[in-house]
Amino acid sequence: MPTTQLESFQMECANCPIRHRAVCARCESDELARLEEMKFYRSFQAGQTIAWTGDRMDFVASVVTGIATLTQTLEDGRTQMVGLLLPSDFMGRPGRERAAYDVTATTDVTMCCFRRKPFEEMMEKTPHVSQRLLEMTLDELDAAREWMLLLGRKTAREKIASLLSIIARRDASLKLAKTGGRLEFDLPLTREAMADYLGLTLETVSRQMSALKRDGVIELASKRHISVPDFDRLLDETGDDTDGGMLA
Amino acid sequence: MPTTQLESFQMECANCPIRHRAVCARCESDELARLEEMKFYRSFQAGQTIAWTGDRMDFVASVVTGIATLTQTLEDGRTQMVGLLLPSDFMGRPGRERAAYDVTATTDVTMCCFRRKPFEEMMEKTPHVSQRLLEMTLDELDAAREWMLLLGRKTAREKIASLLSIIARRDASLKLAKTGGRLEFDLPLTREAMADYLGLTLETVSRQMSALKRDGVIELASKRHISVPDFDRLLDETGDDTDGGMLA
């Protein structure tokens, strides 16, 4: 009964992109069943390392709940975050045996996993999965390139504003679509993690957060709860082209 | 006659990844023939803009000769290079109508092009092409993330050393595989383009080039011709983990 499978799949793994973006819409139900059999869940606690650079990776996965980060490290220990995995994001690389980055859970994380080998075999047989993964990877590449612009050319204040607007947008995309108007959300990152993401020190992050608060761009109910009185005002601080919506 | 087609294809488009990495090895010859019919060439002069952000893109392409760059721009004109297209690199995004970046030829460039729509249709039918594109995109994503580490955490001197070693490696990969020993190559970028890539100003690039020369890490026959007496010495200056070769 494909219907039953679909329902349980949806319930258990509502955010899994493999389900709703790659499989259900376009593939036949026996492929869905195959995926369903392969799937298993893993949980990680906040702070726990999911994989170290160079570790053998026997599975690919998609984040169901929680937030994980990808980081790279220089010889002397300087670190740079290179990716943020939010619910529905995909992790792992078909065709690659070892992790290319350190993967760390910054909150408690649940992932929907598939063993790599059978997943790769399934990709061979069901072209829509690799087409969907291509789309997702291209999106990630775009995001990485936008981040390069941020790292290379933005000021500390612009970097903070950009990060806040990105988190706000992703966090609130379900709650309200409109820009403008008040917006509230929790910061899922420590000041240090923000610094690693932005290529700054945690002191600079803290100072710029205080500055944005002093200037009335944001309000801080607690250290991790942000309230944005005017979202457009925040966007003005990012340095981005504001009329860039037409590029899509 | 598939053989004849293959030969002409190789001759005219030796560096095209669509040919030797995605098609020939795994697909049937009628698909090769279909690709062959679709293909056409375009040339651009040094300095010419291939596409502006937001332009309609009716083709995808792969670089045959020359070098092109992808750049992004902030509201006030600050620019950051986000990609370097060398021979065999792929340009364009199946499924996307408009360019996401400014694409500029920095030297004279020849590209092997395919009209987007038929190319997309072919992707639907020949899964190996999208699988190969997925692999290539994942490689690009890795490169972008390595670049994020550079932009976020490296010093000016380390950035220059990294760029030189990357260009040297790609340029010389055919000539000599070994590290260590003397290495010569031409810089295909102006100081300004280097600065845009590294998130620096051109003055800083110039100063650091002079410093590396003064310290004997590189020699400058002319402003664009680099000679590296000891490649390992240059690698030491990049700040990267030197024993990172096992990650594959």
Added chain:
DNA sequence: TTGCTTTCTTGATCCTGGTCAAAGCTGACC
């Protein structure tokens, strides 16, 4: 040759963000 343009180098000065240091908060555990 001369003049003109583009690219590159070098110097002087400034300022953003890093570094070092101290102290304030907050929550957990006893």
Added chain:
DNA sequence: GGTCAGCTTTGACCAGGATCAAGAAAGCAA
């Protein structure tokens, strides 16, 4: 309650790279 650890803020000072400004070098046309 007290204590401790982790996270955050703030201050003082410093330095790496940006900015502003001249000029040098190289390429090119007349």
